[in-house]
Amino acid sequence: MIKDPDASWEGPFPYDVLAPAGVTPWTTHAAMRDVSFELLAQHLMTPVTQQAWDELRGVRRRLLVDLLLYDVDPDVELPLADAEFERLTAALQPPEPVAEPSGVPPAPLPEATTRLLDDLIRFDV
Secondary structure (H helix, E strand, O other): OEEOOOOOOOOOOHHHHHHHHOOOOOOOHHHHHOHHHHHHHOOOOOHHHHHHHHHHHOHHHHHHHHOOEEOOOHHHHHHHHHHHHHHHHHHHOOOOOOOOOOOOOOOOOOHHHHHHHHHHOOOOO
16 A cells, blocks of 8 residues: 555554554454554553554544555556656657658648747847
8 A cells, every 4th residue: 555645644644653563454443443452562552653543443534544545556557657658758759850852841840849949039129
């Protein structure tokens, strides 16, 4: 699971705080209710872990926390993202110049290039 990098969370993220006690997004709700015993047994019960546990033991609040997580398999997603990146960068490359027979006027500039030149060239009269 990957945490949304653009999401803001007030205070430490609950799953990060409770990770030493073995809490993950896949921890069942029944097991989550008993996490306090594990925190006490490992001497990890602090105000910060207490607050994180409180946020995850309630169904509504836990669903809100889980909403900020994405189930991503990097082994599958990274090759797909790399292929898409290569496709997009290849589309940005200028086309190969084509040898034109003599006497034929050159092809017009692409519209984006024309706009850029129009913005760059100023005639102060």
